[in-house]
Amino acid sequence: MTGFIAVLRGKRLAFVHGFALAVGLALALSATVPSSAQETVPSTGTITMDGRGTVTVAPDMAVITTNVATTGKTAADALSENSAAIAKVIDAIKGAGIEAKDIQTRGFGIYPRYERITDGSNRQPNITGYEVRNGVEVNIRDIAKLGDILSLVVDSGANSVDGIRFDVSDPAEKLDEARKKAVEAARHKAEIFASAAGVELGEIVSITETGTQVPRPQMMRASAMMAASPESVPIEAGEETIGANVTIMWALK
Structure with a gap:
């Protein structure tokens, strides 16, 4: 009987010792957790x-687009006349001191012209001639020259100026x-x-x-x-x- 009591006391001491060790370990771990993880920011x-x-x-520069439109009985006639006219305009622009790099062809096209049907029929209209349009876009880097060049292109044969754009270089x-x-x-x-x-x-x-x-x-x-x-x-x-x-x-x- 005395031996049995001694065994029970030994198991109780072991249990108490193990429980104390577990509690101590838990407290130690909780102490290492940063407070920021335990609080809601x-x-x-x-x-x-x-x-x-x-x-x-x-603005210190301007960009203009000027065009020449010509008509002829045939496409070849209209093109020949247009080429001569636009060449004259380009030569005038270059003569005003504009460099070739600042002149670029814009809007070239050949278009048939049709008769106007007035008899009320549904027949296809006949081609009566051709129109050729050709233009150049010009960068004018000295804006003081703009007024002179606008007059110049008209005098040299251009029959339309589509627009002027003022830019900052x-x-x-x-x-x-x-x-x-x-x-x-x-x-x-x-x-x-x-x-x-x-x-x-x-x-x-x-x-x-x-x-x-x-x-x-x-x-x-x-x-x-x-x-x-x-x-x-x-x-x-x-x-x-x-x-x-x-x-x-x-x-x-």
Whole structure:
């Protein structure tokens, strides 16, 4: 009996010792877990604002497209006459100091001309002749020459000017300036809203460019060109607007 009691006491001591060891190990492991993993970090709010920046700049070059249209009984006749006429126009443009690299053919085509049917029949109309159109696009890098060249192309045989486009030869620098202004505008609005709400702007979460604005073509009617006097055509280039739009999201502190 005494031996049996001794065995039971031995098992109880072993159980107590094992339990204490397990509890101690669990406490040790819990002490090594970072406090950040045991706590829930509250999420921060965000604020998103759009901004637009613009820069005005005077164009320093112009692009015109001028054309010659001729007609003839045959396609060969119309083409021959047109080729001679457009060659005269190109020679005049080069004589004004425009380099060959700034002159490029545009809109060449040969088109049949049909009779007008007035008897009410359904027959196919006959070809009465041909029209040939040929034009050149001219880059004028000295904008002060634009008025003189417009008069010159008309005087040399061009019978239409499809349009004038004023350009900035190197708009990249101005566009970057507009982008900076767009970011400043977005931040300015965000700071106003944040101050009114009693919070502060934190780190930027995202920046997205949502659009840019570059100079657009300005068209001139051919009839206005044909009515021009032999003197230089008066031209006002005005100013062009280069712009950028941006959307920025901030975290709130």
